[in-house]
Amino acid sequence: MRFLCALMLLVGFAAHAVEPSERLANPALEVRARTISGELRCLVCQNESIDESGADLAHDIRLFVRERLTAGDTDTQTIQAVVNRYGAFVLLKPPVEPATYVLWYGPPILVVAGLVGTFLWLRRRQAASADTVPLSAEETSRLDGLMRENDG
Amino acid sequence: MITELGHFALILALFVAMIQSTVPMIGAARRHLGWMAVGRSCALIGFGLTALSMLALMHAYVTSDFTVINVIANSHTDKPLLYKITGVWGNHEGSMLLWVFMLSLCAAAVALFSDNLPPALRARVLAVQGMIATGFLLFILLTSNPFLRTFPPAPNGNGLNPVLQDPGLAFHPPFLYLGYVGFSVAFAFAVAALIEGRVDAAWARWVRPWTLASWCALTVGIAMGSWWAYYTLGWGGWWFWDPVENASFMPWLVGTALIHSSIVVEKRDTLKSWTILLAIITFSLSLVGTFLVRSGVLTSVHAFATDPQRGTFILLLLIVAIGGSLALYAIRAPALKGGGLFAPISREGALVLNNVLLSCACATVFLGTLYPLFLDAVGGPKLSVGFPFFNRTFAPMMVPMVIAVGVGPMLAWKRGDLLGALQRLWVAYIATALTVLVAFYVTYGGPVLAVLGLGLSAWLFAAVLTEFAERIRLFRVPLGDSVRRAIHLPRSAYGMTFAHLGLAVSVAGFAASAYAHEAIEILKPGGSIAIAGYQLTLEHVDRIPGPNYTADDATIRVTNGGEFVTMMHPERRFFPLQQQTTGETAIRTNLLADLYVALGDSDTAGDWTVRVYWKPLVPWIWMGAIIMAFGGAVSLSDRRWRVGAAARGSRREAQPVPAAGE
Numbered sequence: 001m002r003f004l005c006a007l008m009l010l011v012g013f014a015a016h017a018v019e020p021s022e023r024l025a026n027p028a029l030e031v032r033a034r035t036i037s038g039e040l041r042c043l044v045c046q047n048e049s050i051d052e053s054g055a056d057l058a059h060d061i062r063l064f065v066r067e068r069l070t071a072g073d074t075d076t077q078t079i080q081a082v083v084n085r086y087g088a089f090v091l092l093k094p095p096v097e098p099a100t101y102v103l104w105y106g107p108p109i110l111v112v113a114g115l116v117g118t119f120l121w122l123r124r125r126q127a128a129s130a131d132t133v134p135l136s137a138e139e140t141s142r143l144d145g146l147m148r149e150n151d152g
Numbered sequence: 153m154i155t156e157l158g159h160f161a162l163i164l165a166l167f168v169a170m171i172q173s174t175v176p177m178i179g180a181a182r183r184h185l186g187w188m189a190v191g192r193s194c195a196l197i198g199f200g201l202t203a204l205s206m207l208a209l210m211h212a213y214v215t216s217d218f219t220v221i222n223v224i225a226n227s228h229t230d231k232p233l234l235y236k237i238t239g240v241w242g243n244h245e246g247s248m249l250l251w252v253f254m255l256s257l258c259a260a261a262v263a264l265f266s267d268n269l270p271p272a273l274r275a276r277v278l279a280v281q282g283m284i285a286t287g288f289l290l291f292i293l294l295t296s297n298p299f300l301r302t303f304p305p306a307p308n309g310n311g312l313n314p315v316l317q318d319p320g321l322a323f324h325p326p327f328l329y330l331g332y333v334g335f336s337v338a339f340a341f342a343v344a345a346l347i348e349g350r351v352d353a354a355w356a357r358w359v360r361p362w363t364l365a366s367w368c369a370l371t372v373g374i375a376m377g378s379w380w381a382y383y384t385l386g387w388g389g390w391w392f393w394d395p396v397e398n399a400s401f402m403p404w405l406v407g408t409a410l411i412h413s414s415i416v417v418e419k420r421d422t423l424k425s426w427t428i429l430l431a432i433i434t435f436s437l438s439l440v441g442t443f444l445v446r447s448g449v450l451t452s453v454h455a456f457a458t459d460p461q462r463g464t465f466i467l468l469l470l471i472v473a474i475g476g477s478l479a480l481y482a483i484r485a486p487a488l489k490g491g492g493l494f495a496p497i498s499r500e501g502a503l504v505l506n507n508v509l510l511s512c513a514c515a516t517v518f519l520g521t522l523y524p525l526f527l528d529a530v531g532g533p534k535l536s537v538g539f540p541f542f543n544r545t546f547a548p549m550m551v552p553m554v555i556a557v558g559v560g561p562m563l564a565w566k567r568g569d570l571l572g573a574l575q576r577l578w579v580a581y582i583a584t585a586l587t588v589l590v591a592f593y594v595t596y597g598g599p600v601l602a603v604l605g606l607g608l609s610a611w612l613f614a615a616v617l618t619e620f621a622e623r624i625r626l627f628r629v630p631l632g633d634s635v636r637r638a639i640h641l642p643r644s645a646y647g648m649t650f651a652h653l654g655l656a657v658s659v660a661g662f663a664a665s666a667y668a669h670e671a672i673e674i675l676k677p678g679g680s681i682a683i684a685g686y687q688l689t690l691e692h693v694d695r696i697p698g699p700n701y702t703a704d705d706a707t708i709r710v711t712n713g714g715e716f717v718t719m720m721h722p723e724r725r726f727f728p729l730q731q732q733t734t735g736e737t738a739i740r741t742n743l744l745a746d747l748y749v750a751l752g753d754s755d756t757a758g759d760w761t762v763r764v765y766w767k768p769l770v771p772w773i774w775m776g777a778i779i780m781a782f783g784g785a786v787s788l789s790d791r792r793w794r795v796g797a798a799a800r801g802s803r804r805e806a807q808p809v810p811a812a813g814e
Contacts, residue, residue, distance in 0.1 A: 019672075088533060093538065093544075103519055103535075
């Protein structure tokens with residue numbers, strides 16, 4: 001299936017990710033810019049971050065991120081500025097809000113429920129087998145008789 | 153002419169599949185041996201027919217028959233022969249034909265290698281396979297026919313997407329599809345067992361080799377896809393949590409759970425109904441994956457709505473197959489009585505934990521892949537669910553999982569001694585602690601999580617070796633005895649050891665990817681970049697003609713401390729037909745780390761953007777996957793599964809190692 005994925009990523013092939021010309025002179029700012037770009041989605045690609053994508057749009061967003069950082073924005077402010085411009089769809093990490101509660105809380109709840117459920121199921125099975133009524137004296141002697149018959 | 157033959161063969165295959173799905177089923181119900189035997193002949197004929205139609209399409213591609221619409225859309229006379237052949241499945245119609253071809257291959261394999269199956273079970277299994285084939289043959293013939301013609305012929309074709317013109321296309325899709333479709337056998341076995349109402353150790357023993365084989369193929373297929381992405385994309389990423397990747401990863405996760413739960417059915421005659429459910433879900437997820445990729449629903453929910461024919465058809469197939477099998481399960485499963493009891497701390501308990509974690513992990517991937525589509529479809533906000541989500545949800549589930557893989561095989565069946573097992577793993581504690589300390593010291597100031605990941609890998613590696621050493625009683629009995637035990641150990645035991653070692657190797661690769669370095673510079677010929685002790689000098693860039701492209705080929709001299717290491721040749725290829733440029737990276741590996749070079753754009757002054765990456769342990773990701781698949785293959789070669797092996801009971805007692813299972 002990877003080849004289909006590659007198909008969708010086509011847009012990203014005209015060029016490669018981050019261009020040297022985009023880089024900021026201040027290395028600390030550049031590191032922050034790279035971290036932020038890694039978590040922003042290139043809107044015209046499938047699941048590629050703008051840090052990885054070679055699309056023109058990704059280039060524009062990378063420059064925009066660097067502009068904001070140079071202007072003195074914090075990381076959060078910068079990301080918010082990008083979201084204001086392009087919508088929450090750019091966030092590779094979906095925000096935690098009522099619409100995404102299922103997404104974020106579903107997996108941990110599932111694990112806990114799965115483990116607890118399995119444990120209870122095992123306990124119940126063992127308890128059920130412990131309830132088994134032992135054979136009565138009459139049954140035992142009859143069983144012995146049958147066994148002897150079999151051996152002979 | 154040959155194209156028509158292929159077309160007719162496919163239509164005939166549909167009718168054969170219809171017979172295959174009905175006659176043996178009725179025969180099994182009425183205990184009519186002759187009718188049951190029809191299944192076998194149909195499966196073999198069906199395979200012959202689909203193979204014929206596959207070959208016919210290949211013929212059209214190789215001879216560049218431009219009266220076939222599919223060839224016009226995806227081929228070109230200048231295309232190298234390899235891509236004329238592999239291009240057959242580099243498009244929607246052709247890849248569906250490959251899908252059906254693999255399905256018929258599996259059915260034929262079941263027909264050939266099932267002499268030890270009761271005839272009724274075999275008939276039902278083949279009938280279920282026939283039903284799946286019927287559905288997909290109808291899909292191809294009605295909505296995605298690769299044999300449609302046009303007249304007059306086109307002067308030439310549109311060519312294959314340059315990205316797909318890579319040897320990866322020859323191997324990745326066939327392996328992936330073999331894995332996907334191979335799970336249909338387990339599915340067919342599960343449905344047949346539900347119809348019969350009987351699941352026992354023998355059943356588990358029959359299904360297991362098929363599950364193992366498909367799992368191996370899927371493992372190789374996914375690993376190849378990941379490697380292909382790695383060397384193609386130009387920045388060294390190897391997994392993107394892309395919906396298309398997730399589509400193949402979900403069946404792998406549940407398939408892995410299935411392999412483990414079927415062990416419990418075989419050894420302890422319990423967890424039957426759960427195992428049946430897993431078999432159904434595994435193949436259902438393969439179908440869901442096909443739907444996701446083939447319906448266009450991924451690009452956008454609305455794209456699906458504008459061209460709904462294919463999507464609706466697959467959705468319908470999905471509902472019938474999944475809904476039908478689950479309904480059957482709901483009716484018949486309660487009748488399956490669970491057998492052997494076991495304590496939570498036991499080998500069975502460990503395998504159940506594996507199943508819970510793998511299933512939850514799969515559910516997480518499912519949620520992350522489909523929730524955005526669901527939200528979009530019901531008019532909610534548009535979301536992207538990317539790697540940060542999966543890193544925060546999927547990864548934490550895998551940590552306890554990997555830890556447990558080290559302990560589980562040390563526990564006894566029924567009731568295990570956890571404390572004892574943990575004591576016997578002392579070597580693993582030392583290995584973990586040493587690895588963490590050394591990694592922390594060497595990479596001081598680097599990512600801490602990666603250090604823990606390496607520790608996890610060391611833990612698993614050492615624990616697996618400890619388990620193996622215990623099994624052959626190394627250092628407890630004379631060495632000669634240990635060697636003899638090792639020789640007589642069943643292949644399935646070796647299989648498990650290899651598969652788990654492979655996981656450890658891959659985990660190290662995943663963890664160490666956090667240590668990758670990059671250097672991106674604009675170089676003039678003669679300029680150089682330094683990375684990880686290497687000096688890379690761009691000597692010159694030449695324009696070289698290729699078969700259907702022109703390449704800018706860079707010659708880069710790599711030195712280490714002044715000493716010559718190698719010459720590397722990253723390229724940029726321009727395909728005039730599609731007006732597209734692709735990158736061809738150059739990778740130098742010493743199996744411990746990759747030196748990865750990609751050539752970027754050139755500017756008007758003749759300077760080139762060069763990207764260099766140093767990626768420690770990255771080859772281990774795929775080496776680990778190959779070791780895992782090798783483990784599966786070794787386990788597959790265990791004589792227990794072989795045809796006729798069932799009647800071998802007396803010889804078994806002669807083996808000196810008792811209870812040596814998984």
